[in-house]
Amino acid sequence: MRAHLLTIGDELLSGDVVDRNKAWLGRRCRALGVEVVRATTVRDRQAEIVAALHSAAADGSQICLISGGLGPTTDDLTAASVAAAAGVGLARNRELADRLEAFFAARGRALVEANLKQADLPEGATVLDNPIGTAAGFAVELAYPPGGPRGCWLFSMPGVPRELHQMMREQVEPRLRERFELQPIPRRVYRALGSGESSVQENVRAVLAAARERSPGLANMFVHYRAHYPEVQLILEATPGDDGSAATEAELEQLDGPLREAIGPALYSCGSETELAELVVQRLIERGLTIATAESCTGGGVGQAITAIPGSSATFVGGVISYSNAVKIAQLGVPADILELHGAVSEPVARAMAEGARARLGSDIGVSTTGVAGPGGGSPDKPVGTVDVAVATAIGTTYKRLRLFGKRDTIREATTQWALKLVFDQFAAHDEPVYEWRLQAGQKPGPS
Template sequence: MMIQNAVILSTGDEITTGKVVDTNANYLSDKLAEIGIDLVAVITVGDVLDRLEWAWRTAIEKGDVVISTGGIGPTADDLTTETIARVAGVKLRRDEAAVDHMKRLFASISRPMPENNLKQADFPEGATVIPNPLGTAPGFRMPVTIGGHTAHLIVLPGVPREMTPMMENTVIPWIAANRGTDQVYAVKIFQTFGMSESALDEAVAGLIKPAEAKVSFRASFPQISLKIRVEGKPGEVDRKLEELAHRVREKISQFIYAEGDTSMEETVGRLLIEKKLTVAVAESCTGGLIGHRITNIPGCSQYFVGDLVTYSNDVKSGVLGVSEDTLKAHGAVSEECVREMAAGVRKRTGASVSVATSGIAGPDGGTPDKPVGTVCIALSADDQSFTRRYQFRGTRDWIKLITSQVALDWLRRYALGLPIADSAIFRR
């Protein structure tokens, strides 16, 4: 067996109609690339039996391995398993271990198991079950030969939180073990913020030669990932990867907020704990988004004091102590206002450092002097106070998200002793 390429098959009317974005295909593409598997195609098909059969036959013809997500639920439109059995010319068999697993899951939440869930324990003859510890739908793996070409089918649930651990714990190790080569791959991912994709590309240009590694970028608003993938002999790739990663760190260190699959708020939380700092937030246009992101991280009670959402001017004045004169002279969306908001929330909570936001997220409310997307951010600490006015562009949710990202990045920079003045790409 030698697996060199793959086809991804995404099924479901919700995908073909645009109601759901196919994030699974993006994730699977990344994981396959990391272990050196060439992706031949991504096929998306709805819940129609003849179309599904066409998709599977096409995928089997083109790929050494075919990875499918979706279509293995308990309802009538979940047709993946029976389609594969039909294509392979085999019968379905019931796996009693899968039945027992489902019964235990339903018993754990004190609910009776609907009879139609038993459908998820039926597998084509010759299939190897892939356990699903987080859901009722196990996956499976099986070889199918059509026209003299054998493809290995890997069927996974469509729910990302179930599919992801199955892929990483079971599927990836199996594929990697069957690549038929002693070459291995190592990957380093840098999460960056504060540079555009083109500026990032320009900054690292020439650092890594094509013969040394593959360098790729992915813009996923509001951050950009830089990935280095190295191929080589076992024992060599890690050393080689670290050498290349060191070059990147030296060049763009202040814009790298994490390595690996780590969010900005995770990085900020870790730094605040390391530096023994506490933080408070005063929000207007972001409406609690910064506090929400901070409290998504387990253990945030060690450093997060509180978040005051002060949307109206009366509350800014009455709760945070923003001067009426400041509001009259400069307005709520001003550097003067957010400076007082940040100082006010820090004074009232006793936090080591605070950030504040106020802006016009749109789509209405802009003026010639302060168009939609005008946002002011402030940071307050014992040793410094910093404010800046930005002109963001995009939809309301994008403006709120980029504002929260900048505010969190300011906290990261403060904790590291870096200049708060970040990239000028958003500066008005």
């Protein structure tokens, strides 16, 4: 199944609104087994919308998912444009009109003619119910060429994200499953942190080349590399080739072992799309362990990433944002002489912060960040992007110095990811029974 995504609105092209609907629809299509072959954004101009609809039908897409332009104002032109593209007129849907009248009456508001515009749909359209908004969606089959045998189903939905999401799940997807034989395309995602995009490609080259020799399906396997600093993703998709053959899910899964060995310790997720923070929280909960943070340059970013995960209250104790040296000393117990001798951005301070968070907040694990996020504050020996991260457990304290690049936000985000990765690595490096990790009553972890 092939799909064309069409988002409508001047605000999307001017940058006033970020077009997240397109990305969300793309992910839903992938989960359904629908291949998105093109995505288009056009202005609120009827001629441009009609041309985009004809283009969607012409490129062989069986489905066109449309977002936006269903409001009551003069710049909302989607219904009229779809009608024009299909060569039909607009007809007022009495049920929708009655619903609009009841909606405004219940709120003590006057219904004007412009509001009733939302009840005018292309003739023959199927209504897509919107229980949380006034803009109903609709579905129309667009023949291409006009009057020809080939059709593209247009599903028009509101641009308001929460309305779009609910309509797509409850109205569009069930219709797609009824009309088409959908089969999700098997895919495996490998996520690495600490190895560049080109390095990952070079490391897995031989594994993938050997795999392509095993079967016609694996020969057609599509390989994506996606870099989102500091992470790199390798994505394998069982996309059918011209001969129709595609790899099975089992064939892709058999590559996990060889790829894990090829990518090495940078790999933290094999075959899954789960985010690093969620993996960390899962492992902490599985082992009954708690964690505390001591953050300087990240300003609470590590704690925020952890607590964004549902269920994290079972494992996250708390954190200290120790931006100043005075707070590092008073709240985390970092020795003043270490700060004076080595500076706040240093291995001894990072270790002392992690150990102080673990001891003073009473957690099993303490993680710390301290660094120069920029744009100022750097020096020849500690330039902007110099960051120290440490993780303290009952087994000992692990430390890593990072040399990061980019703007301030990029450095802070990368530091947060690295801190989580250093925590995650503890589970791979130390598989001891849980009790060896736990902070015993009265225990004060010392530096390693």
